[in-house]
Amino acid sequence: MVGDTVYQDIIDLINNEIEELNIECIGTEMLLLALASMTDSMTSLIFKEMGVRNEDIKDEIKKCYFLRKKQTYTSEFLEIVNISKKLMKENEYVYDEAYLFSIITVDNTVAREIMKNLGISREVVLEELNNARELLEKDSHILVNLSRMAREGKLNPFIGRFNYIDKIDRILSKKQKNNPMLIGAAGVGKSGLVEGIAQYYQKKNPKQKIYRLDIGSIIAGTRYRGDLEERLLDAIESIKNDNAIVFIDEIHNILSPNYNEASLDIANILKPVLSRSEIKCIGATTTEEYYKYIYKDKALARRFQNVFIDEVSDEECFKILKGIKNNYTDYYNVEYSDEVLKYIISASKLITNRKLPDKAIDLLDESGLIAKRKKKDFVSKEIIINLIFENIGINRPKSIKNTKKLNDQRLKNIFLNYLNFKSGNVLTCIQCYDKSKILKIINFVFDIQDEKIKEIDLNDFIDSHFASNLIGAPSGYVGYDEGGQLTEHLIKHPFAVIVFKNYSEANQMIKGIIKNAINNGYIVDNKNRDINLKNVIFIFEEKKIHKKVGFIRPRESDTKVDDFINLTI
Structure with missing residues (x-):
């Protein structure tokens, strides 16, 4: 225990001085001298600042005439030691300052009388100890x-x-x-x-x-x-x-x-x-x-x-936001209604690569800042939804403006529903024979970078074991740490475009994985992570059939490769 070590150091210092000072019963004056004699102790530093030397304390002790019982320690000495050990156990006082603090809190002792004679003010010592404690409590870089x-x-x-x-x-x-x-x-x-x-x-x-x-x-x-x-x-x-x-x-x-x-x-x-x-x-x-x-x-x-630790429910998250919102109200001087708090939680589901409550608290914080900079008295839903799309890499006002310029009413409706938080499990599934046209429209609306577009040719997935290329290899197999082509891309890019080529020719198991993912709105990878598809545009590019072979009827341009397709272009 720290206190016992300090106490032993004090006793050793006292024993070195009692013979010279002719002390038979150790009192508070010897405790004061020992504290001042300790190398780099708080007491020695304070006394040095006040111009008090160890020799000055010794001279004051020599002037004293003690009438004490024949015992090792005085009752005042033991009282101060007990108070000091209690301080070290219950508080953050360490080493000698606990003993010095105890000395100045116990009245009518020889140590206090010596301090008075040497001009050592109780108030000054207490202030120095408080300053030292603040320094000790300051965080280190570690x-x-x-x-x-x-x-x-x-x-x-x-x-x-x-x-x-x-x-x-x-x-x-x-x-x-x-x-x-x-x-x-x-x-x-x-x-x-x-x-x-x-x-x-x-x-x-x-x-x-x-x-x-x-x-x-x-x-x-x-x-x-x-x-x-x-x-x-x-x-x-x-x-x-x-x-x-x-x-x-x-x-x-x-x-x-x-x-x-x-x-x-x-x-x-x-x-x-x-x-x-x-x-x-x-x-x-x-x-x-x-x-x-x-x-x-x-x-x-x-x-x-x-x-x-599980992700909090929407109800728990609402209680958290309601409990902390006053901190942000006071900081930004804006108001958050309960309706806006609930909207933050529901709309934050578009931020698919983060969890509650962290993403909701970040939205609470940043939306307050935006409202303050716009000189608003309250946070609106419009601020929230624009901020959410900004988090996933979309300039919502610009995308809405560009969407309204589209000639294709079907795409216009799909994109406006998405930008107004009214889409379904996935943003949309589009079937086409030439992806370049639809990619040009998507880039015009969302200003999407090429790195967010992933092209996967399902002609390369002719067998069921190729599923590991999509979602990752099982634990213990080669490629487990690398993950799947599809799932890793979706994790990296919250807003993404996935181009599947030749879906109709893929293995049935591969088709099943893709279909279930789109219908459910999420896909589970090899590491058991749920990856949300709310911000994903799926494009299914099929080969165009030009000739009729035997009695097989060629697939018409508007024939859907599966029932999850929203539209064909």
Whole structure:
């Protein structure tokens, strides 16, 4: 315990001085002298600023005539020691400042009388101690004190999700395996849950402190192998006690070889620290990264207990937005109606590559800024929907203007429905014999870049096992990590155009995968990720048949290759 170490240092310093000063019963004056004698102690620094030397304190002690019982310590000395140890246990006072603070709070002691004689003001010492404490509490570039931020009201209010808070708290309170691992898709609120825990402990158990460990800052600037270990161990040592909890976001980086060779050293340093329960740790990562890195390292994985975090429901998200909206109302000086909050949630479903509540909170924030810059008193639905399309790479006002110039009324209706958030599971499915014409129209309306267009010739998918080329190979097979041509493109580009060539000649299983995806509005890849198709235009380009062969009737230009086709061109 830190307090015991400090106390022993004090006793050693006192024993070195009692013979010279002819002290038989150790009192508060010797405690004061010991604190001033400690190298680089807070007391010595404060006294030095005030021009007080150790010799000055000794001279004052020599002037005193003590009438004390024959005992080792005075009652006042023991009282101050007990107060100091209690301060170190319950608060963030460390080392000698706890003892100095205790001295100036206990009246009628020899130490206080000596300080008075030397012109050491109680008020000045208290101010210096408070300044020092503020410096100690300031975040380093490696550790961020989330508990302090919660105490100062710098975190967003945490709303709902008490089932997860209770689960995490129970894991942290266990004797063994008391390190929660939060696993879930990006944006489901893993970091927010940790901030919620910090706020929860401020009410339930203020002694519990949560720090965020910045892995990037630890690695940055380490030139030699020993630098990393020293920096990490110093950070852990500075907070190591029964009440310290370290939060590591994107914890898979401590094992990822793509991140930095030094990350492997971080994992090896943390394993023994966690096994000895010297600190508690909350990790957070995505499901994909967990199974790619953490799960394979059994020694690290077994030190954590997994907590799988799901995306919040629309009802939960509404409660969250309603609970935090006042922060943004005060900041931007604009109002958010309940109708607009619900619209944010429903319309945000167009942002298919992110999750609630993260994407909804971002829309709440940025829409308030836009309303303020437009000198509006409130956030409107128009601001929200334009912002959502901007997030997926579409200039909505310009696209609406260009759509109205189209000659084809069918395409005009489809695109306007989409831009007004009235489309179905997919944007549209178009069948044609020449993709260049329709691609030219799409580019005119949406100003789409070539990289968002993916062409897949289904003549190359003549057998069912070629399905892995579309959605990715199963786990354990070659190509699992690379994913499928179709699914990886859709993940990378929220708004995309997929051109399927020769759909009518594809294998029935391949057709089934495509048809089910379009009918359901999503496709599941080999890593079990649901990929939404709301912002996808499917073009089915077929070969034009010129001749009649035998008794086989040639396919007419308006014959649909499947019942999901919206129109033929």
